[in-house]
Amino acid sequence: MEQTTDVATVSRARQGDPEAFRQLVERHSKPIFRVAYRMTGNEHDADDVVQETLLRAYRQLEQFEERANFGTWLHRIAVNCSLDLLRSRGRHDKHYAGDTSDEQLQGEITAADPQPDRLLLSVELQQHVTAALERLSGNERTAFILRHFDGMPVEEIGRTLGIQVNAAKHTIFRAVRKLREALEPFVRSTQCNT
Amino acid sequence: MQHLNEETLVAHYYHDDDAPPAAEEHLRVCGACRAQCETIRRVLALVDEAPVPDRGEQYGEQVWNRLRWKLGRERRTGVRWQTLAAAAALVAIAFFGGQLWHARNTAPSQGPLPAGGDRVAEARVRGAGGDAATSPDRILLVVVGDHLDMSERMLVELANADPKKSLDISSQQRRAVDLVASNRIYRQTAAQRGDERIASVLSDLEPVLVELSHAGSSLTPEEVSALQKRIDAKGLLFKVRVVSAQGGRAEQQRTAPIDSNSL
DSSP states (O other), X not given: OHHHHHHHHHHHHHTTOHHHHHHHHHHHHHHHHHHHHHHHOXXXXXXXXXXXXXXXXXXXXXXXXXXXXXXXXXHHHHHHHHHHHXXXXXXXXXXXXXXXXXXXXXXXXXXXXXXHHHHXXXXXXXXXXXXXXXXXBHHHHHHHHHHHTSOOOXXXXXXXXXXXXXXXXXXXXXXXXXXXXXXXXXXXXOOOOO | OOOOOHHHHHHHHTTOOSOHHHHHHHHHHOHHHHHHHHHXXXXXXXXXXXXXXXXXXXXXXXXXXXXXXXXXXHHHHHHHHHHHHHHHHHHHHHHHHHHHHHHHHHGGGGSOOOSHXXXXXXXXXXXXXHHHHHHHHHHHHXXXXXXXXXXXXXXXXXXTSOXXXXXXXXXXXXXXXXXXXXXXXXXXXXXXXXXXXHHXXXXXXXXXXXXXXHSOSEEOHHHHHHXXXXXXXXXXXXXXXXXXXXXHHHHHHHHSOOOGGGO
């Protein structure tokens, strides 16, 4: 339904109708923010990425193929904008500055409710997850986000990051290993039932 | 029995492993690897819960309010693309017309200056001629500033492009065609007026614009990289920004209230 609505709205926006572009902005700002926040890990940066994404989309509206999904197209632009931002700040290959150590994380969990279902709902746990993501390097975070949340194929992640497929695969693995190290104490270690 | 290593388990989780049936078969018979696999699944399920701040229902509207003035400027700039060549031609005509007029009107006074008050009057005439000549200079700087502003945006897009990827430049290419034509007129005008600084920047800029205008709808990674090096080597972006900023200041002066001396 949204895709059908977008087609007509994009068409009007391409003809220079500012009201149509306003509708697209209002419809897609939140999803773009989600992508940008996951990529940058920072609210203000994510807001900047939202602005830049929509500005680029406006400039490149003529290049958008109407058969494509407008949301997906915006998503790609948002990923590129986020990468540009991270690169411009020299954060891409550096580690994010997490301010919570593993010892702190694990120390806090011993005092927490051991039931995973309840932990899942806790604000503290969300903070731990956020902190664990912040401890990934820029490349690890980007590769992981694109694979885990966006389902982007490894080949495309490699192209996006300018690295080989195997390197992309290994980067995703490093990210998962770090997340596991940080978050394993929070999950119950049981055998697979699959 | 050889267990699956952690990297294979992660790849298997994302269906990125090279031999999924073999991994599947191993997991069916190996409890230790199944436990590892389950731990990874649970950890990643936790990550799914990572919070994203809620921006509220009005977020889209807030974004639009911040964005629309920028888009307004973009639209105005879009209109300027079409009028730029015409503006360049007008400046050139005005400049050369002014030169011709100035030459005709100052021709009788090429001899020795008269003495006394006549000498002062002649100096005033020449001074007025000088003022008249200053005006096209300022106009030139303003219009060139506009031209450089648009060129700068194109250079920034190029400079920020990923040199490892092809770059779609279909929209920039059309703009570059217009900019080349304007650039030639401004460069020649600046050279004839003896403004070497502007002429030099325009001269450095022209090959890049020409290359873009002759390029296809996309640049290969090698072409992107070569252009970035050229922009970087000549410090082109910096030079363009400096002159563009001077154009902006000149425009502010031009639009400032008219002083009594000019009446």
